[in-house]
Amino acid sequence: MSQHRKTARAVILAAGVGRRLGSQEDRPKILLEFGGRTLLQRHLDALKACGVQDISITVGFAHELIEAEVARLGWSDCVRFVYNPRYHEGSLVSLWAQSDLLRADEPVLLMDGDVLYEPGMIDRLVHAPGENILLVDREIEPGDEPVKICFYQGRIVDFRKRPEHAHDWHGESVGFFRFSAGMAAALADRCAAHLAADGAGLEYEEAIRDLILAHPDRFSACDVTDLPWIEIDFEADVVRARTDVLPQLRASEPEKPERP
Secondary structure (H helix, E strand, C coil): CCHHHHCCEEEEEECCCCHHHHHHCCCCHHHCEECCEEHHHHHHHHHHHCCCCEEEEEEECEHHHHHHHHHHHCCCCCEEEEECCCHHHCHHHHHHCCHHHHCCCCCEEEEECCEEECCHHHHHHHHCCCCEEEEEECCCCCCCCCCEEEEECCEEEEEECCCCCCCCEEEEEEEEEEECHHHHHHHHHHHHHHHHCCCCCCCCHHHHHHHHHHCHHHEEEEECCCCCEEECCCHHHHHHHHHHHHHHCCCCCCCCCCCC
8 A cells, every 4th residue: 555545644733823814813713613613623524534533733822722622522532732832933833843743754644724625625635646745726816825836847846925936837735735754754854944043933835845845756736626625814715715615515414503
């Protein structure tokens, strides 16, 4: 069996404050509800459907609320928490906090916690051919906000909001990745190197970009343009998620009324 089909661990990053959400920033973004289920519950359900039940969540802001939701859902035996007291310093610190798991000599899924998506996206990520996988959407939003996966003659040549390398085309990163055991360990090393060089404030994509530029032949992308998804950054994203994306999702269970 190929290594990527043995993936049984996932890291979810959910430590941030979500300042750009305005009136909805009183709780972690991963606890926003859509169709009666929190983003957290949707992540756990999607991972379980693909056989991934060893999950580590980086928490920080209002971490007790996330821990309470995991307990409410009955997932306490499968989920561990890694507390990042430096959650104001950028997502690279939150990924670095998972260094022990990244160095555990097993393949790892890495996921942003603030994404609403079609659950089949995780199945594609787990089963896509290749050693290290990024999910790409060709229908990218304009501007500097989206993280761009850039391709030249079929190879990934850059990975940034503002790319520096020439490329044929680019798509948007969903914020979900699959790493082999060796590359996951290398990712932990890159995070540590950035922090040692006073890299606090950086986003974790910079560490991934380092590895892509160093080992381009070991990375590939899986196209998920046909699947609905949205990253929740602003209040307008919450509205769009509920009015546009949510109706498109093929939920495995009937939607429940949202809790007040």
